[in-house]
Amino acid sequence: MRAEGKQLHLWLHTPQPAWKLLTSKLTTGMVALIFSVSLSAGYGWLYFLTYNLHHIWPAEEQTLMAVMALGMLYVLLSALYLGVWVIFLWVVYHVLKTRLGQWSGLITVLIVLGLTWLLSKIQDSAVFAATFGRLVIETGLTIPLPVGADQWYVESLPPLALGQYLFHALLALCIFIGVCWLLDQQTEV
Template identity: 25%
Template structure:
């Protein structure tokens, strides 16, 4: 456990550059939102709604945070990958440290953006009547959970593709990118065909989540009037979890058995 903690600290140090770059970009967007709010001429309400909108945009951008972090991370260690591979820890724990470091930085960045949006919303709500049926904090919690789900899924997919690319680079050299493009295109084509044939719908559209659950988390005045809510299925999450487990297992296997000499 001590060795894994040391590896996690090393990953955090390695990822600090990516975090600082993303944080600087985020602070720049925040400053732009405040500047435009000050320059706005349509009243105090619009000023703070603008800041809230900028904050919400930053929050949504965190869906891509983990993938972007991982991209910068692996690019930074492209010349020291062989040293990383000499770590005696099993591959699954090494990949877990890399993912966790990204999630830690993502959480810190997300909290900063959330505080910015929250302050703007609190002041905005003082001058605008918010319907009682709009549960902002429940909706924010629901969206945050979805963002982490998508971020972890995309992060694992990225790690798998990165390791596959490393494997092909050690086998076919400069042709590895062509092999990857052909492979990804084939997978996308197969998924489109399976969707058109209804296979994916059959496999994932089971266990419909009760409408009362969806209303509780994302209820709005519009939904209350129209009765329409987003439809989701437990099967979607089970399928997503299985895909993540399979790709993570394959990634660990590649590291343990195929990349030692690459």
Template identity: 25%
Template structure:
């Protein structure tokens, strides 16, 4: 455990420049948003938009941090890989530290979302806002972990290929493999069999809204907001499959690095 903690400490130092870049960009966006919004008299609205945009970018931030960390490590791969620790240990230290870095700016952006949302509108009550923020938080975190797991998997394939060919060709083949895999997975998730397998454990979106009623008029075809919200679900089955996907990709990455990546 001490070995892993010492490694984690090193990872914090290694990824610090990437964190500083992200933090400066985040602050820069907010300050820029404030001045632009103030000029037009919509400071809160613009800042809400900017903080929402910043929150959504966090789905990619963990993958960016990992890219920075692994790319730095690539220049001295023997230092990283000449270690008795398993690849899962080495990678988990990277994921943990970069996840912590991501959480810092993510927490700030979510807090700003809530503050500016409340200043812009009183559409939702506290309970509804709390429910929506919680759901978005979990969805963003899962998405960022999933994107990071996908990135790590394809990075390990890129590293394997780059031993046999130049970086450009390795990148092109890895990218094509990514596009093909995404397309194939899209086909699989469209199958009714897959949907039967995953669409269970419904959570009604409607249940998140407390004391709120929405009426929508689509080109004179009236629809009740209740009907719209009643028919929208989050499935626990989907979440479980996503967790399994993240774990499977992580261990596949470990397997590839352990057996295929060379110094």
């Protein structure tokens, strides 16, 4: 982030709009993350198949593959969501730095605390529960869990809360649009 801050003036002098610049940064990061996570999952999968570890975890291969795919998807989407928030806070800090100077760090922290509180209130509201909270999908997946030496308990995976994912995807899109506007209109070089 420090290197980005030192090169901000060069970055803002490019003729490209902010959405193109930010999208290229996010895309590059996601491609590297996809490669890294896929490589790690591939090693795990090969290890499981090579050493025939069904006696350790007696799940069907399709179930294991589905659980791994859901886990990878969750990691990738979480990283993208966190990346959008970090970019938002970085841009807010730089906008405030030109206007408030040394107080910009404190104000940015207060903004983080305020937004965290606001998001928790929104997600705890009855309106959220009635709209986004109702969107769930059953996975139909079951995984074996150990309860003893050679005893297993089969547990169904909980339903996916699609409403939560949709809410956070829309929130990330709004934040991204706001960040692009801030970079194009409010950030001074």
